[in-house]
Amino acid sequence: MDSFSTADHEFMARALRLAKRGLYTTDPNPRVGCVIVKDGKIIGEGWHERAGEAHAEVHALKAAGNQAQGATAYVTLEPCCHHGRTPPCSGALVKAKLARVVIAMQDPHTRVDGGGIAQLREAGIQVDTGLLQAQAMTLNPGFIKRMRRGRPFVRCKLGMSLDGRTAMASGESKWITSAAAREDVQRLRARSSAIVTGVGTVLADDPSMTVRLDGQERQPLRVVVDTNLSMPETAKMLSLPGRSLVMTCSDDDAARQRLQQAGAEVTVMPYCSNSVSMEAVLDSLAEMEINEVLLETGATLSGAMLEQGLIDELVIYMAPVLMGDSARGLFHLPGLENMADKIQLEFTDVRAVGCDWRITAKVRVASDEEQETK
Numbered sequence: 001m002d003s004f005s006t007a008d009h010e011f012m013a014r015a016l017r018l019a020k021r022g023l024y025t026t027d028p029n030p031r032v033g034c035v036i037v038k039d040g041k042i043i044g045e046g047w048h049e050r051a052g053e054a055h056a057e058v059h060a061l062k063a064a065g066n067q068a069q070g071a072t073a074y075v076t077l078e079p080c081c082h083h084g085r086t087p088p089c090s091g092a093l094v095k096a097k098l099a100r101v102v103i104a105m106q107d108p109h110t111r112v113d114g115g116g117i118a119q120l121r122e123a124g125i126q127v128d129t130g131l132l133q134a135q136a137m138t139l140n141p142g143f144i145k146r147m148r149r150g151r152p153f154v155r156c157k158l159g160m161s162l163d164g165r166t167a168m169a170s171g172e173s174k175w176i177t178s179a180a181a182r183e184d185v186q187r188l189r190a191r192s193s194a195i196v197t198g199v200g201t202v203l204a205d206d207p208s209m210t211v212r213l214d215g216q217e218r219q220p221l222r223v224v225v226d227t228n229l230s231m232p233e234t235a236k237m238l239s240l241p242g243r244s245l246v247m248t249c250s251d252d253d254a255a256r257q258r259l260q261q262a263g264a265e266v267t268v269m270p271y272c273s274n275s276v277s278m279e280a281v282l283d284s285l286a287e288m289e290i291n292e293v294l295l296e297t298g299a300t301l302s303g304a305m306l307e308q309g310l311i312d313e314l315v316i317y318m319a320p321v322l323m324g325d326s327a328r329g330l331f332h333l334p335g336l337e338n339m340a341d342k343i344q345l346e347f348t349d350v351r352a353v354g355c356d357w358r359i360t361a362k363v364r365v366a367s368d369e370e371q372e373t374k
Helices: 008-022 054-066 088-096 115-122 133-139 141-151 179-191 199-205 253-261 278-287 300-307 368-370
Strands: 034-040 041-047 072-075 101-105 126-129 152-159 164-167 194-198 219-227 246-250 265-268 292-295 313-317 345-353 356-364
Touching: 008 072, 008 101, 008 133, 034 054, 034 101, 041 054, 041 101, 041 246, 054 088, 072 292, 072 356, 088 115, 115 126, 115 253, 133 141, 141 292, 152 164, 152 300, 179 292, 179 313, 179 345, 179 356, 194 199, 194 300, 199 219, 199 292, 219 278, 278 300, 313 345, 356 368
Parallel strands: 072 101, 101 126, 152 292, 152 313, 194 219, 194 292, 219 246, 246 265
Antiparallel strands: 034 041, 034 072, 313 356, 345 356
């Protein structure tokens, strides 16, 4: 049974809304919000705005001033207890002499992971955890997965017709979905740490892979998986703001230098022969502190990653059009021949975006028992 009061829920909900303001700016840090309350009234609040700057708790404490003594703080993520680019927030809360701290979720970072909670309790502060934890986790899926499993969260974006087609047989695909859906994609890009595609998409569409939103300055890392370094130096993205990284198996120095001179960074992947390992790509991106990956690619690469269990979430924009039998399908999944082989999804959100529908689904991991029945 929930032991938290209605007021507790309301103040934590406010902290979560504040945390969401950092959705596009905190990378690679998590999005965090904090609300400080005394006698039922908010006396200070704040959110983490960008990496290297003050954390949410510090902003809230500054706003509360001397009134913070004896107050309650609502924080969406366990306060840090280590020195990074900024001092530990747990120490700041102790110094302010708060009476109670309510925390939505424990920080999975190995340098925190309960240490902040312990420090607060050792100082005599009442600490309650788990309030609106599920909502707090949805704010930082990439940070959580990178801390717990050493890989970024992978979100695959696709646009399709009502009959599940992504392009005509000729490759023509502009535009299946509406302008409203394409604008919504810009927000997906803006929250992402990196956008990943295959060289086939670059050769076919010459995409920009940039965020085009008013006031949005941060550009995600653009990653092209290119086994044989066939990406042209004239690719549009190489002349645009932000970094473009090509991940390859090729040791062709001339091709590598050609792309580097055009503005690309080129990484030759280890243990690589016939194709670039997408597991190795994700491992490498995690080492670069990439939290959320947006996969924008064709049916072959997205199908392979889905089959390998490397995609966490699908975001599919479905347009009210029919494209016919000869048009290209959503995923290339040649290995699925029997019903027992099907990939199970779980819808988490379905909503209208302009005249299209946006379907969000997480990829369901089969249990050991289910695997045994296959």
